[in-house]
Amino acid sequence: MSVKVLFxxxxxxxxxxxxxxxxxxxxxxxxQVWQLTSGKDLMPNTVRVAINQSYSDANTGVQDGDEVAFFxxxxxx
Amino acid sequence: MSVKVLFxxxxxxxxxxxxxxxxxxxxxxxxQVWQLTSGKDLMPNTVRVAINQSYSDANTGVQDGDEVAFFxxxxxx
Amino acid sequence: xxxxQLQPKVLDPFKAIQIFQSQPEFKAAHYGANAIFIGTMRDxxxxxxxxxxxxxxxxxxxxxxxxxxxxxxxxxxPVEHVxxxxxxxxxxxxxxxxxxxxxxxxxxxxxxxxxxLMEALKREAPFWKHEVLSNGTKRWVEHNTAG
Amino acid sequence: xxxxQLQPKVLDPFKAIQIFQSQPEFKAAHYGANAIFIGTMRDxxxxxxxxxxxxxxxxxxxxxxxxxxxxxxxxxxPVEHVxxxxxxxxxxxxxxxxxxxxxxxxxxxxxxxxxxLMEALKREAPFWKHEVLSNGTKRWVEHNTAG
Numbered sequence: 001m002s003v004k005v006l007f008x009x010x011x012x013x014x015x016x017x018x019x020x021x022x023x024x025x026x027x028x029x030x031x032q033v034w035q036l037t038s039g040k041d042l043m044p045n046t047v048r049v050a051i052n053q054s055y056s057d058a059n060t061g062v063q064d065g066d067e068v069a070f071f072x073x074x075x076x077x
Numbered sequence: 078m079s080v081k082v083l084f085x086x087x088x089x090x091x092x093x094x095x096x097x098x099x100x101x102x103x104x105x106x107x108x109q110v111w112q113l114t115s116g117k118d119l120m121p122n123t124v125r126v127a128i129n130q131s132y133s134d135a136n137t138g139v140q141d142g143d144e145v146a147f148f149x150x151x152x153x154x
Numbered sequence: 155x156x157x158x159q160l161q162p163k164v165l166d167p168f169k170a171i172q173i174f175q176s177q178p179e180f181k182a183a184h185y186g187a188n189a190i191f192i193g194t195m196r197d198x199x200x201x202x203x204x205x206x207x208x209x210x211x212x213x214x215x216x217x218x219x220x221x222x223x224x225x226x227x228x229x230x231x232p233v234e235h236v237x238x239x240x241x242x243x244x245x246x247x248x249x250x251x252x253x254x255x256x257x258x259x260x261x262x263x264x265x266x267x268x269x270x271l272m273e274a275l276k277r278e279a280p281f282w283k284h285e286v287l288s289n290g291t292k293r294w295v296e297h298n299t300a301g
Numbered sequence: 302x303x304x305x306q307l308q309p310k311v312l313d314p315f316k317a318i319q320i321f322q323s324q325p326e327f328k329a330a331h332y333g334a335n336a337i338f339i340g341t342m343r344d345x346x347x348x349x350x351x352x353x354x355x356x357x358x359x360x361x362x363x364x365x366x367x368x369x370x371x372x373x374x375x376x377x378x379p380v381e382h383v384x385x386x387x388x389x390x391x392x393x394x395x396x397x398x399x400x401x402x403x404x405x406x407x408x409x410x411x412x413x414x415x416x417x418l419m420e421a422l423k424r425e426a427p428f429w430k431h432e433v434l435s436n437g438t439k440r441w442v443e444h445n446t447a448g
């Protein structure tokens with residue numbers, strides 16, 4: 001199984017990449033996706049999580065083929 | 078002494094004139110100006126009074142040379 | 155700047171705003187937030203078809219009153235510029251009646267001041283609407299609703 | 302109608318609104334009230350001079366999120382049409398960043414929906430501002446203020 005992982009804005013710079021593919025074999029949560037791809041154990045509580053382009057949270061389990069995104073507070077408008 | 082009297086919108090139609098000059102010799106209030114120029118004793122409580130183009134009320138005394146206006150609720154915008 | 159204008163001909167809100175913004179005192183990079191309200195004549199009112207309207211006003215007092223109510227709103231909100239244009243005379247459905255535009259550093263003030271200006275204008279500015287219905291009847295609009 | 306658009310080139314709010322209004326579904330004599338908010342890039346932020354900005358966004362999610370938050374606001378207010386355009390890419394001070402325009406039969410709904418759309422957009426739409434200061438430094442804007 002695999003998910004596509006995206007990082008945006010200042011998080012992309014901190015993590016050092018904008019996207020990654022994560023392959024995994026047992027069910028995992030968004031937090032575990034973060035830990036396995038960002039190189040950081042802790043997820044700052046300002047980080048927002050989106051799964052398949054909808055807001056979600058770190059404890060939600062991901063499914064094969066999902067798009068999982070991590071980004072800082074939004075600043076549009 | 079005299080004041081210039083103005084009626085607007087539906088009040089102008091009810092009173093039958095848009096303006097009048099009122100000459101008077103002892104101090105009077107806006108209500109008396111209304112009574113002496115509109116031909117009506119009672120002033121409906123929806124009527125708004127302006128003296129010299131500022132909102133006022135029926136009990137305010139008028140001065141020689143004032144512009145005294147009577148009009149219905151405003152409906153602009 | 156405060157600019158208040160009664161417009162006896164067709165009112166083009168966006169053109170009015172663009173002309174306002176082209177003045178040297180207008181510093182486009184300073185404000186951030188611009189709230190605009192445009193009121194337009196509808197072709198119906200209280201269940202009847204309306205085909206035309208005459209906008210009467212009290213010349214002199216209208217301008218004074220708009221100026222006064224604007225100054226009062228500016229005391230309450232940090233706002234940089236206000237533009238108010240209001241039609242007078244004969245109009246038809248879809249014609250703009252009024253535009254109120256407010257520029258501020260912050261959207262909260264821009265929204266609040268724009269809204270409060272419209273409420274004050276509706277409550278205090280001496281304009282009166284005289285409608286022509288589709289059957290030829292004319293009638294005065296009796297009062298504005300609170301916003 | 303709901304129309305949501307990301308604009309990679311210069312955003313002209315009034316032209317965008319006029320194009321929107323030129324569609325056959327737009328019945329100008331039906332609405333009466335049009336509330337508009339335009340957000341513009343300022344040349345200063347947190348005490349520093351800002352000379353340029355990059356607007357990053359999450360392509361796909363941004364459009365979905367704007368659509369979703371608009372539908373949510375439309376559940377709360379009787380509104381006829383909503384137009385939202387937002388810049389993406391590189392901008393300079395005085396450039397429009399966003400326009401939100403709402404048409405309703407009543408000014409209360411138009412104002413309230415326009416304001417709530419802006420708040421929801423600021424809170425939920427995945428855009429990020431990357432500022433270039435006058436000394437060449439670049440920095441991410443860290444958070445939006447509540448309106």
